[in-house]
Amino acid sequence: MSHACTLQVNGISYPLELDAGRTLLTVLRGELGLTGAKEGCDDSECGACMVLVDGRPVNSCSYLALQADGREITTVEGLAKGGELHPLQAAFLDEGGVQCGFCTPGMLISAEALLRRNPNPSEDEVRLALGGNLCRCTGYQKIARAVLAAAPGANA
Amino acid sequence: MTRGTYLEPASLDEALRLLAEHDGAALVAGGTDLVVGTRQGKRTLPETLVAIHRLPGLDGIAEEDGALAIGALATHDAIERSELVRGRWTALADASAIVGSPATRHVATLGGNLANASPAMETGAPLVVFGAEVELRGQGGSRTVPVEGLWAGPGRTTAAAGEMITGVRVPAPADGSGSAYVRLEYRRAMEIAVVGAAALVTIGAGAVSDARVALTAVAPTIVRSPAAEGALRGREPTAEAIAAAAAAVHDAATPISDVRGSDAYRRAMIEVMARRAIDVAARRAAGEAVPIPATMTVGGTR
Ligand SMILES: Cc1cc2nc3c(=O)[nH]c(=O)nc-3n(C[C@H](O)[C@H](O)[C@H](O)COP(=O)(O)OP(=O)(O)OC[C@H]3O[C@@H](n4cnc5c(N)ncnc54)[C@H](O)[C@@H]3O)c2cc1C
Ligand code: FES
Ligand code: FES
Numbered sequence: 144m145s146h147a148c149t150l151q152v153n154g155i156s157y158p159l160e161l162d163a164g165r166t167l168l169t170v171l172r173g174e175l176g177l178t179g180a181k182e183g184c185d186d187s188e189c190g191a192c193m194v195l196v197d198g199r200p201v202n203s204c205s206y207l208a209l210q211a212d213g214r215e216i217t218t219v220e221g222l223a224k225g226g227e228l229h230p231l232q233a234a235f236l237d238e239g240g241v242q243c244g245f246c247t248p249g250m251l252i253s254a255e256a257l258l259r260r261n262p263n264p265s266e267d268e269v270r271l272a273l274g275g276n277l278c279r280c281t282g283y284q285k286i287a288r289a290v291l292a293a294a295p296g297a298n299a
Numbered sequence: 300m301t302r303g304t305y306l307e308p309a310s311l312d313e314a315l316r317l318l319a320e321h322d323g324a325a326l327v328a329g330g331t332d333l334v335v336g337t338r339q340g341k342r343t344l345p346e347t348l349v350a351i352h353r354l355p356g357l358d359g360i361a362e363e364d365g366a367l368a369i370g371a372l373a374t375h376d377a378i379e380r381s382e383l384v385r386g387r388w389t390a391l392a393d394a395s396a397i398v399g400s401p402a403t404r405h406v407a408t409l410g411g412n413l414a415n416a417s418p419a420m421e422t423g424a425p426l427v428v429f430g431a432e433v434e435l436r437g438q439g440g441s442r443t444v445p446v447e448g449l450w451a452g453p454g455r456t457t458a459a460a461g462e463m464i465t466g467v468r469v470p471a472p473a474d475g476s477g478s479a480y481v482r483l484e485y486r487r488a489m490e491i492a493v494v495g496a497a498a499l500v501t502i503g504a505g506a507v508s509d510a511r512v513a514l515t516a517v518a519p520t521i522v523r524s525p526a527a528e529g530a531l532r533g534r535e536p537t538a539e540a541i542a543a544a545a546a547a548v549h550d551a552a553t554p555i556s557d558v559r560g561s562d563a564y565r566r567a568m569i570e571v572m573a574r575r576a577i578d579v580a581a582r583r584a585a586g587e588a589v590p591i592p593a594t595m596t597v598g599g600t601r
Contacts, residue, residue: 274489
C-alpha cells in the first residue's frame with residue numbers, strides 16, 4: 144500500500160507516494176536524484192547517509208521516509224548557496240579533509256549540525272559530534288581541523 | 300521487505316485504538332531499534348506500523364511533586380541536556396549521553412529503549428537504582444509498574460497487547476545522594492555496553508546510609524545486586540569499602556558469552572564497572588562535580 148506524503152528537501156517540496164518500509168535514503172537517492180548522501184553500511188554504523196531533519200542529524204539509511212513527512216530536510220546539496228561553497232566545504236578543501244570523498248557529505252552534515260548548536264566548539268566537542276561518522280582515508284585529523292577552522296566563533 | 304501499512308495517529312487515544320484494531324501492529328518512535336533491526340536483516344518490518352514520533356505531549360521532562368516525570372517520547376539528547384536530570388538524576392544523564400551517536404540520540408527515545416528490553420540497554424540500570432515506575436496505557440486505562448517489573452527477558456516486556464509506555468516517574472533521591480552510570484565500551488560512539496553499572500549512594504554523617512547498585516548486560520534483564528548494596532550500608536565510602544562492595548556484585552551477575560565478550564571477561568569487568576559507578580556516585584554525593592558522562596571521565600574510550 145502506498146502512502147501520500149510531502150518531503151521538504153533543501154527548500155523544495157516533493158509530493159510523493161511511498162511504501163511504508165522505504166527509508167529516507169533510498170527516496171532521496173532514488174526518487175529525488177539527490178545522490179550526495181551515501182549508502183555505506185545501510186544500518187546506522189558509518190554516518191555516510193547523514194542528513195538534517197528539522198536541523199538535527201539523522202542516519203537516513205535507517206529512518207522511515209514517511210516519518211519525515213512535512214519536515215525540513217537538508218542534504219549536502221543544500222549547503223552551498225548561490226554557487227558559493229558553504230564555509231565548511233571550503234574549510235574541508237583548504238585543510239585537506241577530503242580524500243576519496245565518500246564520507247564527506249555525512250561529515251559535513253554532522254559538522255553543520257554541531258555548528259548550528261555550538262558556533263565555537265572545542266576539538267573534543269568536534270570529535271564527539273563526528274563520532275558517528277567513519278572515514279577510511281583521512282585519519283580524521285584534517286577533518287577535525289577543518290571543522291574548527293569553519294566554526295563561526297573560531298576567529299572571535 | 301513488506302509493503303506494509305503506515306499509520307500516523309494524531310493523538311494518544313487514536314494510537315491506542317489503532318494498536319487495538321490492528322493485530323500485530325508495532326509502534327515506531329525513533330526507529331533506531333525497530334528499523335535498524337530490519338536493515339541488519341535481524342527481522343522484517345512488521346506489516347502495520349503505528350508511528351508515534353509526533354504524538355503531542357509525550358516528550359516532556361519535568362518535576363512533578365518532587366519526582367521526575369519523563370514522557371516516553373523524550374529523546375536521549377533531550378534527557379542528556381536537561382539541567383533537571385543532570386542535577387538530581389545524574390546517572391540517567393550519564394546513560395543517555397552515551398547512547399549511540401549524536402544522530403542516534405536525536406531520534407531515539409526513552410520509551411523505545413525501555414520497550415526494546417535489551418539487557419544491554421543504557422537507561423535501565425539508572426532507572427532501577429532510582430526506583431522508577433513506568434506508566435503503561437491501553438484502551439482500558441493505565442497502570443503503573445516498577446521498572447524492574449517491565450522486563451520479562453531479553454527483548455520481552457510484560458506490557459499486554461495494545462498497551463504502550465506513556466512515561467516514567469522517577470522518585471527524587473534523598474538529600475546527600477549522588478548517582479552514576481558507567482559502561483565498558485570498545486568504541487566511543489555507535490556502541491552498546493559490554494557490561495555496565497549504575498549506583499545511587501546516600502551519605503549521612505560520613506557513612507553510607509543507603510545504596511543501590513544495578514548491573515547492565517550480565518543477566519537476562521537489568522538486575523540489582525543486594526550483596527553490593529549491603530556491603531556499602533553503614534560503611535564510610537573509602538576506596539576499600541567501595542572495592543569490597545564491587546567485589547560482591549557476583550551474586551547477581553550471570554553473564555553469557557557472545558561476540559562482544561566472554562562470560563569470564565564480563566564477570567571480571569562488571570566488578571570494575573561497579574567500583575567506578577559507586578566511586579563516582581559517592582564523590583557526587585560528597586558534592587564533587589564529576590563531569591557527565593561519567594564513562595568518559597573515569598576511564599572510557601575517547
Ligand atoms: C547506531 C546505534 C547505536 C545504539 N547505541 C545504543 C546504546 O549505546 N545504548 C542503548 O541502550 N541503545 C542503543 N541503541 C539502541 C536504540 O537506539 C535505543 O534502544 C533507543 O532508545 C530506542 O528508541 P527508539 O525510539 O528509536 O525505538 P524504536 O526503534 O522506535 O522502538 C523500539 C521498540 O520499542 C517499541 N516501542 C517504541 N516506543 C514505545 C512505547 N512508547 N511503548 C511501547 N513500545 C514502544 C517499538 O515497537 C519497538 O519494538 C543504538 C542503536 C543504534 C542504531
Ligand atoms: S549508510 Fe547509514 S549509517 Fe552507514
Ligand atoms: S575521505 Fe575517504 S572515507 Fe573519508
